[in-house]
Amino acid sequence: MSRTPQDTELGYAPPMVRHFSIFLDNRVGKLRELLGDLSEESGVSVRGISIMDSSDFAVIRLILDKPAIANAFLERHGYPVCQTNVLVAELGTDHELHHLCKFLLAAELNIRFAYPTMPRPDGRPTVVLSTDDNTLAGQILRRKGFRLFGEADLEF
Numbered sequence: 001m002s003r004t005p006q007d008t009e010l011g012y013a014p015p016m017v018r019h020f021s022i023f024l025d026n027r028v029g030k031l032r033e034l035l036g037d038l039s040e041e042s043g044v045s046v047r048g049i050s051i052m053d054s055s056d057f058a059v060i061r062l063i064l065d066k067p068a069i070a071n072a073f074l075e076r077h078g079y080p081v082c083q084t085n086v087l088v089a090e091l092g093t094d095h096e097l098h099h100l101c102k103f104l105l106a107a108e109l110n111i112r113f114a115y116p117t118m119p120r121p122d123g124r125p126t127v128v129l130s131t132d133d134n135t136l137a138g139q140i141l142r143r144k145g146f147r148l149f150g151e152a153d154l155e156f
Helices: 030-042 067-076 097-106 134-143
Strands: 017-025 046-053 057-064 081-090 111-116 126-131
Touching: 017 030, 017 067, 017 126, 030 046, 030 057, 030 067, 046 111, 046 126, 057 067, 067 081, 081 134, 097 126, 097 134, 126 134
Parallel strands: none
Antiparallel strands: 017 057, 017 081, 046 057, 081 126, 111 126
């Protein structure tokens, strides 16, 4: 019996996307420097961004179209970075954000963080989310008709 790459012993494993949390000094131009160098030196494009800052530092959350290349760039330049897997779900008329929240609440799953991505070529909105259990959350969202994206879907 052949198995698809997303099969597991417990069932369906949803597509995941690598999410980067990068620690930066909160100084003028540091974000532009990071994003500019990623784009110009490595050809990496931002697909989603969230910024949490304080007076001394900022944590930049990024979804990037070429995560392996981005990771090599960040390591080479000594950026303090943490990678986690997240879900990227498409929203639409019948699959709005409040529906997504309702379905995850029914399963008693907490959303750790969420933020929108850059517009896709088809104009449909997507949201990045991290939950207590991304595999279960992905299974639930798929059963409820949400489209989930993997890393290959972010290269456009």
